[in-house]
Amino acid sequence: MFQSSNTRRSGRILALPLLLSAMASGCALLPVEQDAPAPTGDRPASEPAAPETDTAPPAGTDSQPETDTDTDTAAGTDTDTETETETRSTEPTEPSLGLHIARSSSAESERRVFLREQGHETLDPGRLGYYMDVLGARLRQELSGQPSAIDHQDSGIRVTLPEGADQARALDTIGRLLDEFGASLVTVIAHGHGMDASDTSSEGTEDDAMAAGRRLENAGVAPERLVLRVFGTTTPAGNLGSEAFSPQIELLIQPLAAS
Template sequence: MKRFVGCLALAGAMSLQAGCSTINPYTGEKQTSKAGMGAGIGAVTGALIGIATSDSAKERKERALKGAGIGAVAGGGVGYYMDVQEAKLREKLEGAGVSVTRDGDNIILNMPGNLTFDTDSTTVKSSFRPVLDAVSEVLKEYKSTMIQVAGHTDSTGGDKYNLMLSQQRAQSVANILGGFGVEQVRMDTVGFGETQPIASNGTASGREQNRRVELTLLPYTE
């Protein structure tokens, strides 16, 4: 049965720290895959994209992917596959305000809230749509990549409101990616509200960092 590569843990349980060997797409040399550090990354990737823990859910997801013509990456080629994808994303997103972090064989795109949404809005800013279009171009080329779209907020406001806001913002981003041609079956949306800060909510700059949408890209493998 096909699976997602990497030591995907239960949500919030542990960080991914894969150390697989890959081939550098530029030098042709063997190297150790880059592992990103930073709060929240392991918890986000650990939330697990659409293939859930039950066998029936896995089978349904795999049938849907197969029906959409989406195949898996051979295990030995995963590192190279993600290396080249990472390089293209860095090129596309240079100067866009979106950070690209490598965590083992996964890639995390951090999209700050001040770029993506107005205050209390769930509508993606029109100025940010070209950035999502650029991301979608890469995702459409690398169809064996699954995408988790996760929304996060700061601690201002009530827990339930923040959770709802984060969920709706994640869905808005996923809808736009889908409109640009990224298959919906490859995407999973989740809202974490204020539960996974990457900075202190005690400062304005920290709260700004916590208001974000993150795309976690995971290879779909045999």
């Protein structure tokens, strides 16, 4: 007991000079920071928590991605429209650009209106007679020596080309001349042999009318100036003397008046 008291007294005696010395030098005793306890094997040190982020979608946007329903619907509509347009384009109407067999009895009148609206070459009424007289004279001159019949009528000039190998050559000659006389409308009529006169449904005769029209077009006649028709005739096919023949082709050439 006595020894312990002496020890404490000696400690206080020694601590007093140290305190006085530190105060005199302007230093103070700083507290010692204790180290954090080391992690034990049973409990790993916890990692710092990740900062919270705002995952909410921006204002004004939907939480679900947009679907392509509207796009698919619009695409389907466009496809239907294109299909309908293609279907309509395969059904020629009067007047129609390009060669086709005319079904309407007023095809020539409708074609005249169309050509005038398109600014095609026309004739003043006072020039119609002279124009057709000159055209008739040129046709007789150019077709001289070729099998053909030229009939100058009030409605225009009718040219008849009988069947035979010379028919294509005659069509080429007429086509080049009609290219020069552009103020005219041409009706191409193919007659089918062995058909009733009122029958216009022969596919073979339609092909012949189309072939004659293409021949004229290749020679320079604009297709919008050509009206193709098909008519039957009571002439039997057996009287033609040949299995391979061209039907009789008629051309009705009419002037295109300005009004």
